[in-house]
Amino acid sequence: MERADYERLRWRCIRRALLELDITLTRFLDDGFDKLTEDEKKVFVELADMEDHELWYWLSGKTECDDPRFAPVVAAIRKS
Amino acid sequence: MSIPVLKFDAVIVGAGGAGLRSAIQLSEAGLKTAVLSKVFPTRSHTVAAQGGVAASLGNSEEDHWTWHMYDTVKGSDWLGDQDAIEFMCKKANEVVVELEHYGMPFDRTDNGKIYQRPFGGHMSNFGEKPVRRSCAAADRTGHAMLHAMYQRNVKANTQFFVEWMALDLIRDEEGHVLGVTAMEMETGQVVIFHARATIFATGGAGRIFYSSTNAFINTGDGLGMAARAGIPLEDMEFWQFHPTGVAGAGVLITEGVRGEGGILRNSSKERFMERYAPNAKDLASRDVVSRAMATEIKEGRGCGVNKDYVLLDITHLDPATIMKRLPGIHEIGLQFAGVDCLKEPLPVVPTCHYQMGGIPTHYSGRVVMPQGGDMNAVVPGFYAGGECACASVHGANRLGTNSLLDLLVFGKSAGDSAVEDLKAGKAHRDLPKDAADKSLARIAAIDNRKGGANVHETRLAMQRTMQDHAGVFRFGDMLKQGVEKILEVEKAARQLEIKDKSQAWNTARTEALEMENLIEVAKATMISAEARKESRGAHVRDDAPDTAEFPNGRNDKEWLKHTLFSPVDNSITYKPVNMQPLTVEPVALKTRSY
Numbered sequence A: 001m002e003r004a005d006y007e008r009l010r011w012r013c014i015r016r017a018l019l020e021l022d023i024t025l026t027r028f029l030d031d032g033f034d035k036l037t038e039d040e041k042k043v044f045v046e047l048a049d050m051e052d053h054e055l056w057y058w059l060s061g062k063t064e065c066d067d068p069r070f071a072p073v074v075a076a077i078r079k080s
Numbered sequence B: 001m002s003i004p005v006l007k008f009d010a011v012i013v014g015a016g017g018a019g020l021r022s023a024i025q026l027s028e029a030g031l032k033t034a035v036l037s038k039v040f041p042t043r044s045h046t047v048a049a050q051g052g053v054a055a056s057l058g059n060s061e062e063d064h065w066t067w068h069m070y071d072t073v074k075g076s077d078w079l080g081d082q083d084a085i086e087f088m089c090k091k092a093n094e095v096v097v098e099l100e101h102y103g104m105p106f107d108r109t110d111n112g113k114i115y116q117r118p119f120g121g122h123m124s125n126f127g128e129k130p131v132r133r134s135c136a137a138a139d140r141t142g143h144a145m146l147h148a149m150y151q152r153n154v155k156a157n158t159q160f161f162v163e164w165m166a167l168d169l170i171r172d173e174e175g176h177v178l179g180v181t182a183m184e185m186e187t188g189q190v191v192i193f194h195a196r197a198t199i200f201a202t203g204g205a206g207r208i209f210y211s212s213t214n215a216f217i218n219t220g221d222g223l224g225m226a227a228r229a230g231i232p233l234e235d236m237e238f239w240q241f242h243p244t245g246v247a248g249a250g251v252l253i254t255e256g257v258r259g260e261g262g263i264l265r266n267s268s269k270e271r272f273m274e275r276y277a278p279n280a281k282d283l284a285s286r287d288v289v290s291r292a293m294a295t296e297i298k299e300g301r302g303c304g305v306n307k308d309y310v311l312l313d314i315t316h317l318d319p320a321t322i323m324k325r326l327p328g329i330h331e332i333g334l335q336f337a338g339v340d341c342l343k344e345p346l347p348v349v350p351t352c353h354y355q356m357g358g359i360p361t362h363y364s365g366r367v368v369m370p371q372g373g374d375m376n377a378v379v380p381g382f383y384a385g386g387e388c389a390c391a392s393v394h395g396a397n398r399l400g401t402n403s404l405l406d407l408l409v410f411g412k413s414a415g416d417s418a419v420e421d422l423k424a425g426k427a428h429r430d431l432p433k434d435a436a437d438k439s440l441a442r443i444a445a446i447d448n449r450k451g452g453a454n455v456h457e458t459r460l461a462m463q464r465t466m467q468d469h470a471g472v473f474r475f476g477d478m479l480k481q482g483v484e485k486i487l488e489v490e491k492a493a494r495q496l497e498i499k500d501k502s503q504a505w506n507t508a509r510t511e512a513l514e515m516e517n518l519i520e521v522a523k524a525t526m527i528s529a530e531a532r533k534e535s536r537g538a539h540v541r542d543d544a545p546d547t548a549e550f551p552n553g554r555n556d557k558e559w560l561k562h563t564l565f566s567p568v569d570n571s572i573t574y575k576p577v578n579m580q581p582l583t584v585e586p587v588a589l590k591t592r593s594y
Helices: A003-014 A019-031 A038-048 A052-060 A071-079 B017-028 B065-075 B082-101 B141-155 B221-228 B286-298 B319-325 B329-337 B402-423 B437-448 B455-469 B476-493 B507-531
Strands: B005-013 B033-037 B116-124 B129-135 B159-162 B164-171 B177-184 B190-200 B239-246 B263-265 B310-313 B346-355 B366-371 B374-384 B561-566 B571-576
Touching: A003 A019, A003 A038, A003 B507, A019 A052, A019 A071, A019 B329, A038 A071, A052 A071, B005 B017, B005 B177, B005 B221, B005 B402, B017 B033, B017 B141, B017 B190, B017 B402, B033 B164, B033 B190, B065 B082, B065 B116, B082 B141, B082 B402, B141 B402, B164 B190, B164 B221, B164 B437, B164 B507, B177 B374, B177 B437, B190 B221, B190 B402, B190 B437, B221 B507, B239 B286, B239 B329, B263 B286, B286 B310, B286 B346, B319 B329, B329 B346, B374 B402, B374 B571, B437 B507, B455 B476, B455 B507, B476 B507, B507 B561, B507 B571
Parallel strands: B005 B033, B005 B190, B033 B159, B190 B374
Antiparallel strands: B116 B129, B164 B177, B177 B190, B239 B346, B263 B310, B310 B346, B366 B374, B561 B571
């Protein structure tokens, strides 16, 4: 991922509407993002563009992520 | 260096509730309006507001705006201006119905009216019994509100500048506000937004504290810009705290946990609430619990390496009950404290939630400051609304659901006042030749400095200082030390250094610029809090206790006045509270008790 693309993604992860997402996504960028495959990184970029409440419901397990494309990355974030 | 200039009738900084509401007024009046935001509008922190918006619609039972006004004055501990409070409570029905017309999906009663629920502090008949006054859209009121208003703005051709950071207010020699400088994050380009009206709707600055429920975006940018432009900040000692946030994270733990039998313990595992409230114990009021927690920590009975939190223990409760009655708490413990709360207690600490003070405004949304003997002289061309502004309706403490009402009423009011002033024919005033110089110099200093202070470490030092010295329960000696410490932190904050020198998407630089705003707010808070030698609302001092002469420690004879912190020389002046409503009799002073 190009530096500018990564930094844009970083900004969109560290400045959310919900504190819970600020913390969770910042932590994942620091600890888990590099371990993703290139395809998974693209999925993560899509996740980061989601509305805060929907994303937080997935990441907190309040609702189950039943989309097979997103589920592995959601699981990786939940484990980090 | 030649800096591009974009000309608008109005520029609004911030695209949360207040910014979007004022933009509707301006754009629908046909004025060319720009809204600047660090993030996409529907990702503003207003999204986090769940509780609802207060309005005395009377859909579920009899209600009246004068009762709402009484509750708000009482909630403010009589520090709120009664003209502004009357204005807000009277306007509530109008702004809620407008929102409904914008498409806001309010919860409904069976007969199709907006459903209303009770909320703490909202009463009928001047404090007699609880009343159903809060209008909500499930648990996503703020989110739904932003979506409805964003769509309305798109329709009205408001121009959004997304992922732009406003840098500084532009004022000419006569003190008129002529717009802002701002930086596009994608390119690092600095641009002048030259406007006939400038509206700040930048939200609060809860990130000055170590433990805060506020999202990371709440860095007080509007307050920092106002302070750097020589505009005083009002009542900054007043911050609302919640007793139980996860230590180190700030994520809120519902008070329902104590309701279900959760017990607070100190480092000796002692159930310390038995000493502070022998009858109610852990179910004592929010204020009493917060003060007890702060006292335990101050007296060295806190837990952890830094002895800076206490424990909330639910390990004695039936796991099935916890999972059923307190959904989410187990997950919060795991994700934000690394603790399985079924087996271990949760680390908790009183946590900052809302900023009552801010940029001083008249209820029309016009920014005011002392000038030539007038304590409330209008700053021409400058308006503010929402959490960054101080009208003042929340005074020393805010009632739940009045924050969303504040941003609707005063967002609209600031927009209306700007439209009125612009229709009076005011042309763009000439930009000063050095309009962007200060911003460019600040950026150059951050980019080029060697051997300066680290942004992360400086922010942490500020947050620790604020939490330890100006938290939910305040001690005279700690406040005095806090002033010295925060002035030390300020020196570091004026000497920030970053490693990344890139132009495009330099988040390190953006965070450094945010830090320069945060420190203005932190300093104003600490110095204002040290100076106010009474307890009132959310500002509670150990050395201003509850006595017969001063119930709750409140001293109206000496302290029934607003603080104005001057960032120019760190001095404080005071101005009277407006006790005269617009059309009704004043709410007379009395002891605040519930």
